[in-house]
Amino acid sequence: MANVATIEAPRGSITAVGDELRAGPGYWLRSYLLMVRWELLNLRLQLPIMVALQVFLGAGMAIGFGFLIADASGPATLYLATGATVIPMMTLGLVMVPQTIAQQKIDGTYDYIFGLPVPRMAMYFAGLSVWSVIALPSAVMALGVAAWRYDLELSISPLVVPAALLVVAVASAIGFAFSHALPNPRLTNLITQLLIFVITLFSPISFPAERLPGWLQAVHQWLPAEHAANVMRGTLTDGLLEAPLWESFAILGVWAIGSWLVTAWVITRRG
Amino acid sequence: MTAQLSPTPANTPRRWNAALRIEHLEKVYSGGTRANDDISITVEPGEVFGLLGPNGAGKTTLVSQVMGLLLPTGGAIHLGDVDLIARPEAARQLTAYLPQGELPIESLRAREAVELVARIHGGSAVDVRRRTDELFALLELQRWEREMGARLSGGVKRLVGFMMAAVTPSPLVILDEPTNDVDPLRRRLLWQEIRELADRGSAVLLVTHNVLEAERAVDRLAVINDGRVVAQGSPASLKAGERDRLRLEVTVEPRADLPPFPSYLADPVRVGRRAFTTLAEADAPRALEWVRGLASNGAVQEFEIGATSLEDTYVRLVGPAAGEDEATNGSDTGEASGG
Numbered sequence: 001m002a003n004v005a006t007i008e009a010p011r012g013s014i015t016a017v018g019d020e021l022r023a024g025p026g027y028w029l030r031s032y033l034l035m036v037r038w039e040l041l042n043l044r045l046q047l048p049i050m051v052a053l054q055v056f057l058g059a060g061m062a063i064g065f066g067f068l069i070a071d072a073s074g075p076a077t078l079y080l081a082t083g084a085t086v087i088p089m090m091t092l093g094l095v096m097v098p099q100t101i102a103q104q105k106i107d108g109t110y111d112y113i114f115g116l117p118v119p120r121m122a123m124y125f126a127g128l129s130v131w132s133v134i135a136l137p138s139a140v141m142a143l144g145v146a147a148w149r150y151d152l153e154l155s156i157s158p159l160v161v162p163a164a165l166l167v168v169a170v171a172s173a174i175g176f177a178f179s180h181a182l183p184n185p186r187l188t189n190l191i192t193q194l195l196i197f198v199i200t201l202f203s204p205i206s207f208p209a210e211r212l213p214g215w216l217q218a219v220h221q222w223l224p225a226e227h228a229a230n231v232m233r234g235t236l237t238d239g240l241l242e243a244p245l246w247e248s249f250a251i252l253g254v255w256a257i258g259s260w261l262v263t264a265w266v267i268t269r270r271g
Numbered sequence: 272m273t274a275q276l277s278p279t280p281a282n283t284p285r286r287w288n289a290a291l292r293i294e295h296l297e298k299v300y301s302g303g304t305r306a307n308d309d310i311s312i313t314v315e316p317g318e319v320f321g322l323l324g325p326n327g328a329g330k331t332t333l334v335s336q337v338m339g340l341l342l343p344t345g346g347a348i349h350l351g352d353v354d355l356i357a358r359p360e361a362a363r364q365l366t367a368y369l370p371q372g373e374l375p376i377e378s379l380r381a382r383e384a385v386e387l388v389a390r391i392h393g394g395s396a397v398d399v400r401r402r403t404d405e406l407f408a409l410l411e412l413q414r415w416e417r418e419m420g421a422r423l424s425g426g427v428k429r430l431v432g433f434m435m436a437a438v439t440p441s442p443l444v445i446l447d448e449p450t451n452d453v454d455p456l457r458r459r460l461l462w463q464e465i466r467e468l469a470d471r472g473s474a475v476l477l478v479t480h481n482v483l484e485a486e487r488a489v490d491r492l493a494v495i496n497d498g499r500v501v502a503q504g505s506p507a508s509l510k511a512g513e514r515d516r517l518r519l520e521v522t523v524e525p526r527a528d529l530p531p532f533p534s535y536l537a538d539p540v541r542v543g544r545r546a547f548t549t550l551a552e553a554d555a556p557r558a559l560e561w562v563r564g565l566a567s568n569g570a571v572q573e574f575e576i577g578a579t580s581l582e583d584t585y586v587r588l589v590g591p592a593a594g595e596d597e598a599t600n601g602s603d604t605g606e607a608s609g610g
Contacts, residue, residue: 017289017351017442021361022393034391041387045378108372115338116391117364270342270359271300 022117031118035126043130050096050134058088058142063149065206073150076207078240081146081154082233083206085139086167090199090228092135093171095192097127098179102192105185120267124176132168139164143236155238159245163231166252170224173259180266205229224255286472287442289351289365290315291337296346298332298498306332308498310346314474316442319465321485321492322478325589329498330478331371334445337476338362350443350474367392367441371448371478374432376420381427382407384420385434392439399438406434410460425452433461437468444468447478462488486581496589506581513579516549519558521565522573530570533561540586544572547583 043050062084069076104110116123147154179188199205202216203225209217220226230248234241291314298307306329314320324330335341337348339359348355348362355362376384382403389399407413412434415427423431433449446465450458465488469475479485485492486506493503502509519536522544523529529546532539536558539548550558555576565571 015286017287017365018353018361020442021353021364031391034387038387038391041379041383042375043378104375108370109375111335111338111340111372112368112370113375114340115363115366115368115370116388117360117393118391119360270340 028119028122031122032126035118035123036129039126039130047134051138054088054092054134054138055141055145057091058084058138059145061087061200061206062142062146066149075240077146077150077152078237079208079233080206081143081150081152082236082240083229084142084146085164085236086205086225086229086232087200088138088142089135089164089167090171090205090225091196092131093168093173093175094195094199095175097131097172097175098188098192101176101179102185102188105188114267121264124263124267127176128169128172131172132165135168136164154236157235160232160235163235163249166231166249166256167228170228170252170255170259173256173263174224177259177262177266180263199225203229222251224252227251227255286440287351288316288472289353289442289474291443291474291476292347292349293333293337294347294349296333296336296348297344298329298336298341299344306498307336307343310493310495310498310500312493312500312503314443314476316472316474317469318490319469319475319477319488321489322476322495323480323482323485323492323585324495325480328495328589330495331447332498333495334368334447334476334478337443337445338366338368364393365441366443366445367436367439367473368444369432369436369446369449371451374420374428374435376428376431378419378421380417380419381412381423381431382416384431385438388435389438392441394439402438403434406438406464409464410434410457412457426454426457429453430457430461433464437464440471441473444473444475445478446475448481449477450479450481450484482582482585483580494585494588501588502584509584510579510581513549513583516551516579517555517576518579518583519548519550519562520575520577521546521562521571523571527570530565533558540590542586547586549579549583 040047062080065080065083066077069080101110104113113123114120143154146152175192178191179185182188182191202212203223204212204217204220205225205228209220209226212220227248230241230243231245231252234245234248291312293310293312296307296310297305299305308329310329310333312320312322322330322333332341336343337355339355339362343356350362350365353361353365355365374384379387385403385406386399389403390396394402407416410430410433412427412430415423415431420428420431429449429452433446436444436446449465450461453461462484465475465477469490477485477489489506491503491505492509493500494509495501521529523546525544529539529541532548535554536548536550539546559576562571562574562576566574
C-alpha cells in the first residue's frame with residue numbers, strides 16, 4: 001500500500017478552508033429559517049396533538065377550576081379565564097420544551113443537533129418561534145372557551161401581543177436553560193413534573209395572590225408566574241389588576257434577559 | 272440512473288489541502304477520568320484514517336472535541352490553518368459528521384433529511400438537489416426517498432445518515448461506525464463512496480471497532496486504548512511484526528483452562544472461548560501436530576492455522592477484554608473466522 005502521507009494534492013484549484021467559513025446576519029437568518037423548518041418537520045407528527053392538548057389544557061383549567069368554586073361569577077371567572085391563557089404558555093415553556101430536550105439527550109440525538117453548523121442562538125430562537133406558534137393559538141382558544149362558558153366581557157388591549165410573547169419567551173427560556181444545563185435528562189423530567197404541579201396549584205395564576213400564605217406571596221413577587229398572569233390580566237381586562245402593569249412587564253423582562261443570558265452561556269459552553 | 276453517476280475521481284479536482292492535525296490532545300473530565308491522554312494523529316486530505324479502539328477507549332471523546340462539543344484539557348486541534356479549539360463554530364461548519372447514535376430524523380422523510388442538512392451546511396438548492404439524486408442512485412436507495420425516518424430499517428437509516436454527511440463537500444468528514452446494520456451489498460457501495468469523499472479531497476476520519484473492515488478500507492489507522500494511542504500506521508505496517516508468521520486459533524469449552532502452550536508459540540491471548548497465538552512458519556508442522564493431539568483428546572474443540580490479520584495485532588495491543596468486544600462485532604458481520 002502506498003504511503004499516503006506523501007500524497008500531494010494538485011495546487012491549482014485548492015481553497016483554504018478558512019475562506020469557506022460563513023458569518024454575518026445573512027448566515028444567521030438562513031440558519032434560523034432552516035432550523036425553523038427542521039423543528040417543524042421534526043414535530044410534524046406531534047404538532048396537531050400538541051396544539052389540541054394545549055387548547056384542552058387551557059380550556060380545561062378555566063372550566064375545571066370553575067367546579068372547585070361554588071359560586072363562579074364576577075371577578076373569579078375573570079381570574080379563571082385570564083389564568084387559562086397563562087397556564088398553557090407556562091406549561092409549554094417549563095414542561096414541554098425541557099422534556100423535548102431531555103428526550104433528545106436520552107435518545108442520543110442531542111449531540112447531532114448541536115453539531116450542526118448553525119449559530120447556537122439562531123437554533124434557540126428557531127425553537128422559541130416554533131413553540132410560540134404552538135402556544136399562542138391555544139391561549140386564544142382557551143380564552144375564547146372561557147369567555148363563552150362564563151359569558152365574560154373582556155377589554156383587550158393591543159399590549160396583549162407583547163405580553164403573550166414575553167410570557168412564552170420567559171417560560172421557554174427557563175425551560176431551555178435548565179434542561180440544557182442539567183446533565184441528567186431524567187432529572188429534567190422529574191423537575192418538569194414538579195413544575196406543572198407548582199404552576200397549576202401553588203401559583204397565583206387562576207386565583208389572587210392574597211389567598212396564598214404570606215411567605216409564598218413574598219416568593220411569588222420575584223418569580224415569573226404571578227407576573228405572567230398579571231401582564232395577561234392587565235391587557236385582557238380592565239381594572240382586575242391592581243398592581244401597576246409596567247412593574248410586571250419589567251420583572252418579566254428581567255427574567256427574559258436573565259434566562260437568555262443563562263441559555264446563551266449554557267448552549268455555547270463546552271464541558 | 273447510471274447517467275447521473277458522479278464523475279470519476281481522476282477528473283474531479285481536489286478542493287482542499289487541509290489536514291486534520293491533532294497534537295498532544297488531553298481530556299480530563301471533571302470527575303478526574305483521563306479520557307484522552309497525549310493523543311497525536313494527523314489525517315491528510317485524500318486519506319481515510321481509521322480510529323480503532325474498544326468501547327470506552329476515548330474515541331467519542333476525541334470526536335466530540337474535534338466537533339467543538341467538548342473543551343480539551345490540553346493540546347491542539349487544527350484543520351488546515353484553522354484552530355478548531357479556539358473556533359468551535361468553524362469546526363462545525365467545516366466538518367460533516369455521522370454520529371454513532373440515533374439520528375433525529377424520525378418524522379423527516381429520507382430525502383428531506385438529506386436535503387435539509389445540506390442546506391444547513393450552506394449548499395445551494397441546485398447543488399443539493401443534484402447531489403442528493405446522485406447519492407440516492409449510487410447507494411441504490413431511491414425507493415426509500417419519501418419514507419419517514421421512523422419507518423426505515425436500521426441499515427437504511429444509517430445510510431441516510433451517511434448521505435447527510437456526504438451531501439455537501441466538507442474538508443473534514445467524521446464517520447462513526449458507518450457500516451453498522453448495513454447489508455453486505457450496500458456496504459460495498461458505501462465503502463466506494465467513502466473512498467470517493469477522500470478522492471475529492473476530504474480528510475476522512477473513520478471511527479470503528481470493526482477491525483476486519485478497517486483493514487481493507489483505511490489508508491492508515493491509529494489504535495487507541497485507555498485514552499492513549501497504542502499503535503499508528505498503515506494496516507500493513509502494523510502487521511509488519513507478524514508478517515512472516517502464522518496465526519493459530521483454538522476454541523476451548525466455555526470456562527475451560529487453556530492447555531499449556533509450547534515455548535515456540537507466542538503468549539496466547541484469550542478472547543472468551545477463543546485463544547490466538549502466532550508462530551514462525553517453520554514451526555507450523557510441530558504446532559499442527561501439537562494442536563491435533565489436543566483436539567483428539569478433547570482439550571480443544573476446534574483450531575485453525577492461517578495468515579495473520581490486523582485483528583491479531585489489534586487484540587495484542589488492546590488486550591483480551593477489548594478483544595472480546597471485538598469478537599462479538601466480528602461475528603455480527605459474518606466475517607469472523609470460524610473453526
